[in-house]
Amino acid sequence: MSLTIKLTHFNLLTKTHNKNQNFKTPIYHTNKLSKSFFLGSTKTTRKMLGGHVVKIKSSLIEPDGGVVIDLVVKENEKDLKLLEAEKMVKIGLKKIDLEWVHVISEGWASPLKGFMRENEYLQSLHFNSLRIGNGSVVNMSLPIVLDIDDETKEKIGSDNDVALVGPDQTVVAILRSIEIYKHNKEERIARTWGTIAPGLPYVEEVITPAGNWLIGGDLEVLAPIKYNDGLDHYRLSPKQLREEFDRRQADAVFAFQLRNPVHNGHALLMNDTRKRLLDMGYKNPILLLHPLGGYTKADDVPLDVRMEQHSKVLEDGVLDPETTIVSIFPSPMHYAGPTEVQWHAKARINAGANFYIVGRDPAGMGHPTEKRDLYDPDHGKKVLSMAPGLEKLNILPFRVAAYDTVAKKMAFFDPSRAKDFLFISGTKMRTYARTGESPPDGFMCPGGWDVLVNYYASLQAEEATPAAVSA
């Protein structure tokens, strides 16, 4: 997909934001919310960015390790740190590395304070968890690591600290008290994905081309990571989310992780979850609709299109903006199924969620070389419900939703009249959108569906152009 198309969608999105008055339901308040953050930034910056670890006062679920990590240096220390960094060996960050710096710096991986050293890496790989100072265990299922090549290792020699440089050549962070250890790619892949079959997206994009060494250490980030893609206002940190949940006096927060457009089946279960929480006696359950914003594989719907689609779902009243927060989860996607779903859940604890919705085959995909799902579709929820460090999180397993051809709407699947139900997979949905065919009435709100149709139309237009040139 070209930059032009991305901008088109961004423009659509921006336009949408400027036409609030036209909407049935006021557009999602992230603008308001982020405005309040930005307006309040002078006053709150010091407190918010004032140290590496800031104690959060909140009645919300306790973050892993007790505090949400914040690794952005104080404004008044920045210049000095920058001078210091200039003298250090520089390590170039790739786009996905930068996404991980973002993730770590805001405390999604709390209590992790930097790229993993070997002890953390090994615990993550073997136990999907880390034992911390007080003897308790936090979940940590994905190795969050930074690779370097032989030449860079040589250059670093016995230095203690290195500077991390973004793709645009600016110094992004310092990595302190570094430890360099071997990057056994085969073992990392096998233990993380449960296969080493060729064709795993994150492996091909990140691990195969990576260096033979990993470098761990404590991170000091010189400035908050921004993408300047028109979506930064959606990128609330765990601390900002916690503050917003507090402001709304949420007594329950339920998170919904997704990397796909929201259809009415998703909406059904989010609304149903809210109802169940009210039935349980909670007064004000808040939904965190939390699309993943980092690296995704090429055939997934890109972030800007998804954000626009999610906006429409709120505009169309499918989800209630008063009890929903839409925000971007900055992590890259591994497609590592039961291993990754733990990371998705753990990160949301740090953002204040005490309920986590999990469905069929979370973070899964087709096996890259065999005609089957890579993971047993039930393993994700089973593993999640037993995972070390997630005991304090309430896991809400999905009831499967499908299109009820009698009621003509998405409904919870009723096995007693199985033949009335139509399962519309992500692939099927994309095929509909790509071919311009309408999905059954009630599958997705019309505004949201239009976003997808437009996206695939623009993609086809783009694909047609180079074909003409090469013909």
Add this chain to the structure above:
Amino acid sequence: MSLTIKLTHFNLLTKTHNKNQNFKTPIYHTNKLSKSFFLGSTKTTRKMLGGHVVKIKSSLIEPDGGVVIDLVVKENEKDLKLLEAEKMVKIGLKKIDLEWVHVISEGWASPLKGFMRENEYLQSLHFNSLRIGNGSVVNMSLPIVLDIDDETKEKIGSDNDVALVGPDQTVVAILRSIEIYKHNKEERIARTWGTIAPGLPYVEEVITPAGNWLIGGDLEVLAPIKYNDGLDHYRLSPKQLREEFDRRQADAVFAFQLRNPVHNGHALLMNDTRKRLLDMGYKNPILLLHPLGGYTKADDVPLDVRMEQHSKVLEDGVLDPETTIVSIFPSPMHYAGPTEVQWHAKARINAGANFYIVGRDPAGMGHPTEKRDLYDPDHGKKVLSMAPGLEKLNILPFRVAAYDTVAKKMAFFDPSRAKDFLFISGTKMRTYARTGESPPDGFMCPGGWDVLVNYYASLQAEEATPAAVSA
């Protein structure tokens, strides 16, 4: 190696046992010890085999789950159970399956009460540990599972229980309240070994030919598993070992897992460990010299030869029989490095050991397709020291021993005079023994070395015969 050779060695061993009066140091007392068990069996059987779970009274380290599991049925219930089993669908056990029945039935894997159901399997695979009823965590790094093929699954249908039948067609056990679930071999291998490269011995022997289903359930074993190979008296159960440690009033038990002949480097560190424990204030530390007795790969030295070699080490006074117990650990070998060493340690907790010696590359081997160690030689001890459920076990990392060419003995490696030291690997040792070349003086006691030389000589004699035929 043919049965003939095995018998030769068994004969040698038996002969050794009958000539106690010739030894410098009285031969290892396992005979005495096992005699006392066998003599005492009428009196103690009921108490010992009297239930599925028997509370052990001991000042020793608490077994996982608080009790050492014993799954052998009461003598007076056996006939009824056998009648019942005859009506059940029969599942044929392979030799290694029977070794696992042995392991589970005696409580090495406590609190595991049978072959794993899916919840246990998934926890083992993903977390190397199991959460138990009281919320605490026990280590369990290897999936202990039983496979069945499609046809057997079909035959079982919706039955609740099945009978397990040994290679000799006798009913060995009942598996109750069974659960059948998919055997995803690729995922199992990748997560257990950290590779799926062809040539992993346990994989080729057990997993590749296995069925597509796993069957879990509670085990009821009809009679203690015996091998009738002349070595059963060495096979003390965790309960028997605990009773022996109590009888000796051990205030510390340190376990040494091995699958190789004992050389003087091993002995040095075992004796040094004892010294360190005495220095720490323990009055009576007992060494559990605990060779692995289940499946090993073809080029490892077979059990009977190793047991004979270990006897010689005690005869020759290299280890002190008064403070050493030699016993066989019945588990099969996975060669799964850092994952397996946890199993080796965990099982010894159940046998009463509170100290565990760990060296370079435990349970490791060469990569089957690349010219390198399969595992980082330091990962075993690192992973072990961080493993969930092993917190109560004291891990004693090896100091590396090598042959000191100046002192002409095995000694702890001194990096300040590295050039004086000679490292003799297992491969090198086998080459010496195979070629009839003597290792440096002081590498191994002469009696133990002779056992190896004889073994390889008989092996070569055997290899020569078919070569002549095929020529």
